[in-house]
């Protein structure tokens with residue numbers, strides 16, 4: 652699969668089979684995440700791999716969807732803003748770095764035939780509590796990782812002309 656095909660194939664999966672994800676596939680996903688670029692190469696993030704059904708169930712309380720609980724694995728991408736590069740105007744790039752990490756995860760998973768879904772609409776206090784995140788570590792995104800039991804929704808995108816500008820706005 653070339654990159655265009657991979658980008659077209661990746662979609663948000665909101666239904667999973669319960670059979671386990673091969674450990675070698677998980678390792679590949681984690682290795683791809685570790686190749687993500689970060690501002691000033693600070694790598695200001697942590698990744699929690701959640702296998703324990705009790706912890707997965709508790710995370711389901713932070714984002715109450717049955718499909719979240721159906722996957723055998725959940726990944727939580729967390730940032731450490733104090734370690735991130737900060738631009739001269741004060742903009743902290745931790746969330747950008749974490750988002751690129753997440754994108755590597757979703758694309759690598761799709762390449763392996765696995766499903767993911769970016770989840771940001773969770774209750775952060777609950778996630779911090781369930782995962783026992785230390786002070787200064789922020790949950791940015793959750794995703795299930797598993798074998799899709801759903802084909803995803805059709806890709807609805809703006810035409811390029813709606814957002815691509817040439818030379819000037």
Ligand SMILES: Cc1cc2nc3c(=O)[nH]c(=O)nc-3n(C[C@H](O)[C@H](O)[C@H](O)COP(=O)(O)O)c2cc1C
Nearest residue numbers: 661662663664665768769770771772773803804806
């Ligand atoms: C930053 C971000 C946050 C998202 N949060 C959620 C979420 O909380 N719940 C959900 O079901 N999907 C979430 N999504 C998935 C988007 O709805 C989805 O990517 C978008 O509709 C495009 O569909 P596609 O991923 O299938 O191409 C999120 C995606 C991104 C990039």
